Structures are given as C-alpha cells and as structure tokens.
Amino acid sequence: MTKSRNIDPKIVDVKQALFTWSNAISFSRILVVIPIVYLHYTNGYKVTWTIGVLVFYGIISDYLDGLVARMTNNISEWGKVLDPVADKFAAFLLFLYAVYIDRIPLWFFIIEITRDIIIMFGSLYIRKIRGKVAMATMSGKVSVNMLGLYWIFSFFAPSLTAAHQFLMGASLALMFFSFFDCLHRFNEIRKGAEFN
Numbered sequence: 001m002t003k004s005r006n007i008d009p010k011i012v013d014v015k016q017a018l019f020t021w022s023n024a025i026s027f028s029r030i031l032v033v034i035p036i037v038y039l040h041y042t043n044g045y046k047v048t049w050t051i052g053v054l055v056f057y058g059i060i061s062d063y064l065d066g067l068v069a070r071m072t073n074n075i076s077e078w079g080k081v082l083d084p085v086a087d088k089f090a091a092f093l094l095f096l097y098a099v100y101i102d103r104i105p106l107w108f109f110i111i112e113i114t115r116d117i118i119i120m121f122g123s124l125y126i127r128k129i130r131g132k133v134a135m136a137t138m139s140g141k142v143s144v145n146m147l148g149l150y151w152i153f154s155f156f157a158p159s160l161t162a163a164h165q166f167l168m169g170a171s172l173a174l175m176f177f178s179f180f181d182c183l184h185r186f187n188e189i190r191k192g193a194e195f196n
Contacts, residue, residue, distance in 0.1 A: 020068075020072070021068050021072065022065045022066070022068040022072070023065070023082050025061050025064050025065040025068060026061070026065045026082040026083045026085075026086045027082060027086065028057075028061060029058055029061045029062065029065075029086040029087070029090055030085075030086050030089050030090060032054050032057055032058050032061070032090075033058070033089070033090045033093045033094060034093075035050075035054055036051055036054045036055060036058070036094070037093060037094070037097045039051050039054075040097075040155075041097075045101060047155070047156055052156075055152070055155075058090060059148060062083075062086075062087065062144070062145075062148075065083055065086075066083065081133050083136060084123075084136050084140070087144050088116050088120070091112070091116075091144070091147060091148075091151075092113065092116075094151055094155075095108075095109050095112060095147075095151060096109065098151060098154055098155060103154040103155060103158055104150075104151070104154050104168075108168060108171075108172070111172070111175070112147070112175065115175055115179050118179070119140075119179070119182050122182065122183075122186045125186075126186065126189055126190070129190070130189065130195075132195075134185065134186075134189060134195050135195070137178065137181050137182060137185060139174070139177055139178035139181040139182075140178045140181070140182065142174060142178070143171070143174040143175050143177070143178040146167070146170050146171045146174045147171050147174075147175070149167055149171075150164070150167035150168055150170075150171045153167055
C-alpha cells in the first residue's frame with residue numbers, strides 16, 4: 001500500500017442524498033435524448049428549433065448539474081454516479097442514432113462504447129473494494145465535450161466533412177488520453193490513495 005493521500009485536487013464533503021437539484025438536472029439529460037432522436041427521425045432528418053433547444057439544454061445541463069451541486073454544497077455519492085452515467089447514456093443513444101443515419105462510422109462508435117464499458121467496470125471495482133465511487137476526471141469531461149462537438153457538427157452540419165474528420169481525430173485522441181488518465185487514477189486508488 002502506498003502512503004495514504006488524496007489524489008483529488010480539492011477535498012470535498014460528499015453527501016449521501018439522492019433527491020437534489022443537481023441530480024435532477026443530471027437525470028433530465030438522459031430524458032432529453034429521446035425527444036431529440038424522435039423529432040429528428042419523424043421530421044425526415046431535418047433539424048427544427050425544438051431539436052436545437054433540446055440539444056442546447058443537454059449541453060448546458062452537463063455544466064449546470066456540477067455548478068448547482070457546488071453552489072448548494074450538495075455533492076453526493078449518487079451525483080458522482082448519475083452525472084457520468086447520464087453523459088454515457090446520452091452519448092450512447094445519440095451516437096447510435098448518428099451511426100444509424102450514417103453520420104458517424106460504426107467503428108468509431110464501437111471504440112467509444114468499449115472504452116466506456118471498461119471505465120464503468122473499473123468504477124464498479126473501485127466501488128466494491130473502497131465502498132464509494134471516484135469522481136469523474138477533468139480529462140474525461142474534456143473528452144465528453146469534444147465528443148459532443150463532433151456529434152453536433154455531424155448532426156447539424158453533415159456536409160462539413162473536413163470539420164468532421166478533424167473533430168473525429170481530436171475525439172479519438174482525447175478518448176485515449178482520458179482512458180489512460182482514468183487507468184492511472186484507478187491504479188492509484190487500488191494501491192490505497194484517498195479520493196473524494
């Protein structure tokens with residue numbers, strides 16, 4: 001066992017509450033995906049203002065849940081799970097739909113999902129041996145934002161192929177970087193490092 005130290009940049013008081021505003025915002029990010037896909041599909045693959053507003057809310061909610069949790073001092077174990085699960089579930093459905101309508105290649109989707117599944121199993125293992133879930137890493141958040149940008153360009157501007165190629169490459173690079181960052185964090189926690 002290594003010397004016990006906290007690997008998070010700031011120690012926070014993590015509560016056990018489930019019903020918080022920040023958790024409700026995270027959960028709403030899951031729900032907003034269904035009407036986006038439904039409205040786009042039933043509208044002949046055309047983007048409407050309603051779809052645009054729903055996508056904008058999905059993006060803002062990813063920042064809003066953490067902000068509200070910090071402002072209300074309600075960072076919770078449930079929130080540590082719900083926020084990344086909301087990100088991954090929303091990404092799964094939106095990218096699956098983008099593959100279905102031939103905007104994003106299947107191989108990219110498989111890499112993204114495989115990475116997320118490995119990280120999820122790592123989180124479950126940490127939960128089993130340490131009794132709590134580790135907070136999401138900053139590199140993971142940056143990776144999610146780049147993936148979101150890639151999806152937005154593919155969805156709203158399918159003709160901009162040069163931009164798609166650049167954003168796909170940037171997304172892949174950040175996915176791998178954040179994966180190895182998570183792997184390093186996983187090993188530190190497994191060896192005994194403290195974490196929020």
